[in-house]
Amino acid sequence: MAIATILLSLNDKLLKNTLQSLLLTLVAAPLVYVFINELVRHNARIRGMKGPSGLPLIGNLWDIRDNAAEKYREWARKFxxxxxxxxxxxxxxxxxxxxxxxxxxxQNAQAMSSRPQFYTFHKACHALILSDTAGTTIGTSPYSESLKRRRKGAASALNKPSVQTYVSHLDIESRDFIKELYIYGKAGEIPIDPMPMAQRLSLSLALTLNWGIRLKSQNDDLFHEITHVEEEISRFRSTTGNLQDYIPLLRLNPINLHSARAREMRKRRDVYLSSLNNDLDERIASGTHSPCIQANVIMDAEAKLDKAELTSISLTMLSGGLDTITTQVAWFLAFLSQHPDIQEKAVSEIRKFYDKSQPMCDPLDDSRCEYVVALVRESLRYFTRLEATYYLFMDE
Incomplete structure (x- = not known):
C-alpha cells in the first residue's frame, strides 16, 4: 500500500513537471526564436547606411503595405x-x-549584373527541376557563366541584322492590333477594354519573334492559358507579395498554398513550353521554319547553349514581352483616350504621307513621320516599365 502511494505521488510529480516543462517550452521557444532572428536581422543590415529600423520579424513590410512609393519618398526626405x-x-x-x-x-553595371534569389520564385516555383536556369529568365537569374552564355546568345538574335528579319512580323501584328480595336469597338462607337487586344499583341509578337508562329485570336485556348499562367508567375516575382521570401518561419507551413500554387503554375508552363519548342524543332528539321529568335540561337554554333539555357531565353522573350509591351501599350492607350487633341494631331501628321510615293516607313528606315516617332519615344519615357524606386537586394 505504501509503495503504491509512493508510486502515485511520483507519477503526479512527474506529470506536473512535464506539464510545467511543456508550458515553459511553449512560452520560451518563440521568445528565443525572435531573439535569435533579431540578431540575424541586425547583423544583416549594412553598417554605416541609414534607414528605418522596422518591426521584429517583419521589418518594414508593414510600413509599405498600402502605398509603397509614397512611403519611399517620405523616407528619402528623412534618410x-x-x-x-x-x-x-x-x-x-x-x-x-x-x-x-x-x-x-x-556606373557599376558589372557589379549589378546579378539578381537576388527569392524562395517562392526560384525555389518553390522551380522545385521540380534540377537546373537553376530552365525556369528563370535572363532578367531573374543570378550571375553565372551560364547567364553570360545566355546573354550572348540572346544578343546574337537581337542584333540589327537579325531584327531586320523580324520587321514583317511586327507589321502584321501591329495591323491586327489596330484591326481588333476597330472591330471590337465598332469603329469607335462603343467603349471597350483594350487590355485583351494589348495582351494578344504582346503574346503573338513573343510567339512569332521567338518561335515563328502567330496567335491569331483572343479565343485561342493557348492565349488564355499563357496569359493566365505568366500573370500568376509574375506575381511570384513580386517584391512584397510573397511574405515567405522574407520571413523564413512562414516556409515551415506544411499546407503552404502559395508554394503549391507556384509549383502548379510551373507544371502548366512546362506543358506549353515543351509544345512550342518541339514544334519549332520539327520545323527546323524539315526546313520549314520562319526566321525567329529561338531558331537563330539554336543554329548559332558559337553560342553553345544547352536545352535549359535555350528554355531560359524563350522564357525571357515570352514573359518579358507580356510584362512590358502589354503594360506600355495599355498605359499609352489610356493616355491617348484622355487627350483627343494629340490623337487628332497624330492623324493629321500621318495623312501627310498618303499622297507621297514612298510609305511612311519601311524595313530599312524607321518612320519618316517625326510627330509619331516623338510620340512613341515620349510614351516610352513617360510610361517606363522601370519602377520609380530601384531595389538592390543584398545577398542573405
Whole structure:
C-alpha cells in the first residue's frame, strides 16, 4: 500500500513537471526564436547606411503595405536618396532618385549584373527541376557563366541584322492590333477594354519573334492559358507579395498554398513550353521554319547553349514581352483616350504621307513621320516599365 502511494505521488510529480516543462517550452521557444532572428536581422543590415529600423520579424513590410512609393519618398526626405530598409530578414538598398540610380547602377553595371534569389520564385516555383536556369529568365537569374552564355546568345538574335528579319512580323501584328480595336469597338462607337487586344499583341509578337508562329485570336485556348499562367508567375516575382521570401518561419507551413500554387503554375508552363519548342524543332528539321529568335540561337554554333539555357531565353522573350509591351501599350492607350487633341494631331501628321510615293516607313528606315516617332519615344519615357524606386537586394 505504501509503495503504491509512493508510486502515485511520483507519477503526479512527474506529470506536473512535464506539464510545467511543456508550458515553459511553449512560452520560451518563440521568445528565443525572435531573439535569435533579431540578431540575424541586425547583423544583416549594412553598417554605416541609414534607414528605418522596422518591426521584429517583419521589418518594414508593414510600413509599405498600402502605398509603397509614397512611403519611399517620405523616407528619402528623412534618410536621403539612398538608404536601406529591411523586408523581413532581407536588407534592401532603396535608390530613390534618377541621379543616384545613374551613379550607382549606371556606373557599376558589372557589379549589378546579378539578381537576388527569392524562395517562392526560384525555389518553390522551380522545385521540380534540377537546373537553376530552365525556369528563370535572363532578367531573374543570378550571375553565372551560364547567364553570360545566355546573354550572348540572346544578343546574337537581337542584333540589327537579325531584327531586320523580324520587321514583317511586327507589321502584321501591329495591323491586327489596330484591326481588333476597330472591330471590337465598332469603329469607335462603343467603349471597350483594350487590355485583351494589348495582351494578344504582346503574346503573338513573343510567339512569332521567338518561335515563328502567330496567335491569331483572343479565343485561342493557348492565349488564355499563357496569359493566365505568366500573370500568376509574375506575381511570384513580386517584391512584397510573397511574405515567405522574407520571413523564413512562414516556409515551415506544411499546407503552404502559395508554394503549391507556384509549383502548379510551373507544371502548366512546362506543358506549353515543351509544345512550342518541339514544334519549332520539327520545323527546323524539315526546313520549314520562319526566321525567329529561338531558331537563330539554336543554329548559332558559337553560342553553345544547352536545352535549359535555350528554355531560359524563350522564357525571357515570352514573359518579358507580356510584362512590358502589354503594360506600355495599355498605359499609352489610356493616355491617348484622355487627350483627343494629340490623337487628332497624330492623324493629321500621318495623312501627310498618303499622297507621297514612298510609305511612311519601311524595313530599312524607321518612320519618316517625326510627330509619331516623338510620340512613341515620349510614351516610352513617360510610361517606363522601370519602377520609380530601384531595389538592390543584398545577398542573405
Amino acid at each position: 536621403g536618396d539612398v538608404y536601406q530598409i529591411q523586408l523581413g530578414n532581407v536588407p534592401v538598398v532603396v535608390i530613390n532618385s534618377a541621379a543616384a540610380a545613374k551613379a550607382i547602377i549606371g
